[in-house]
Amino acid sequence: MTKQQLIELVQNVHLEENIQGLLFAFIESVPELKAEHVDAIADILQYQADFYDATADLFDAQAEECENLAANMQTLNAQEQTDKLAALKTYQDNLVAQVTKKLDELKAKV
């Protein structure tokens, strides 16, 4: 694999902007591309892929909770609806805490 091929690959995959910039700077600064360089970039891409998976899990969980609430809305009275919304807020807060914790764990691993 050449540097140009590697640059094109980084251009074509979806990455956070500043990460992409860092990778370009890294590739350009390497005098000669070696297997370790490609492996290091593969690590970063894998890390980003894991992050997207975790984010997708978050959105899926949130969507499922919305659907459950919408389905149960007709069977709840006003007080129950208010309680349910409050419970959803608590659930969301917990979810945020879990995602933050997961990110911390990822940081600790790398």
Place this chain on the structure above:
Amino acid sequence: MATKRFGDITRGAEAEVIARKREMQLRRREKRDARRAVWHERRGRAMATLTRVKDGVAGAYRNVVYGAGAVSNVCATAKIMAGSPEYRAEIADYLAGKTRDGIAALDDTWEKIHAEYTNREKALIDGAKNAWREHVEDPVNEFMADYGSAIKAGTVLGVVVKGAIATAPIWAPVTVAAIPAAVTGIAAGAAVGVSGAALAGLGYGGYKLGKAAVTIGKETIEGAKQGMADLKVDASKFRKTAEGVVTQFGYALGAELEAQIANAKQRIETGKQEFTRVTAELDGMINAFPHAAKALGAEWLAGKLGEKATAALQKAETTQGIVRPALFEAEASLENGIGTRLLILSGKNRAQAAKYRAESIDLSNNVTALRASAMQMPTMIPVEQQVRVEERIQ
């Protein structure tokens, strides 16, 4: 005459001296100007040299900075190559920040939904409370106020009836019966009305009967009195006849007449007693008649209050019939609105999740390709050397 005078010679010499001095002065100026021109030229050359030197220094400085940047890049490269935790931690921090931003946006959305729901719920409850107060609570309060007035009226009526009881004991049972009927007239107004009407009818009938009895009694007494007067005359005549003609027969007849007189007296006495009884009865009826009229009034009042109460209750029920469906409809509308927004939000979340999932898969595919490619590429330290190093370590 060409003779030169001494003064002229002196002036000529002086002029020559002055001319030489001026010439020398001019030469010095020329030399000075020439030197200055040389200096200017040298100074210009020196300044140009200095500028070139400065530029060179600046260029060298830039080269140094560039070199430092290059060194920094090399360091960063080295860090990545070494799998530096700090560098990756920086990326993780950035991603964490992005995640928190996204979650904060979700939080804002939920806050807005919750606030809207709370506001609409509050408006709905306030509207329902106002409708309930206007159409149900106020009419019921008005009815209760009327009911209180009825109770007061019944109490006053009770006091009046008690006074009537004291003055007309004969009607006490009826009046006593009328008190609870008046007090509870709202619920049993019709019954009291019937009782009052019957009482009034009874009183009026008794009044007419007594009136007729009085007339009959009076006629009876008058007839008896007239008969007795007639008999007295006849008795006197017959006694004289008997004394004069047939004494025994006259006595007998007189005794018969006296017996008739005694009988007539007895009838008069009986008629008087009956008259007294009927008169007393009639008086009682006449005395009781106002109470019966009051009972009729109480019945009428109770009937009116009952009608008003019934109307208020019907109005309240009608209003409830209007308000409750409206409440249900509003609640259903609110639920549908929130439900729709929740489903829209859910759809957006699903779309986001699908997008991230697809990007993750794409990245993973590229990671696989990169790993495969790396396997085919030369390493920074030849494999043979690595093997030797590992052998030494072992």
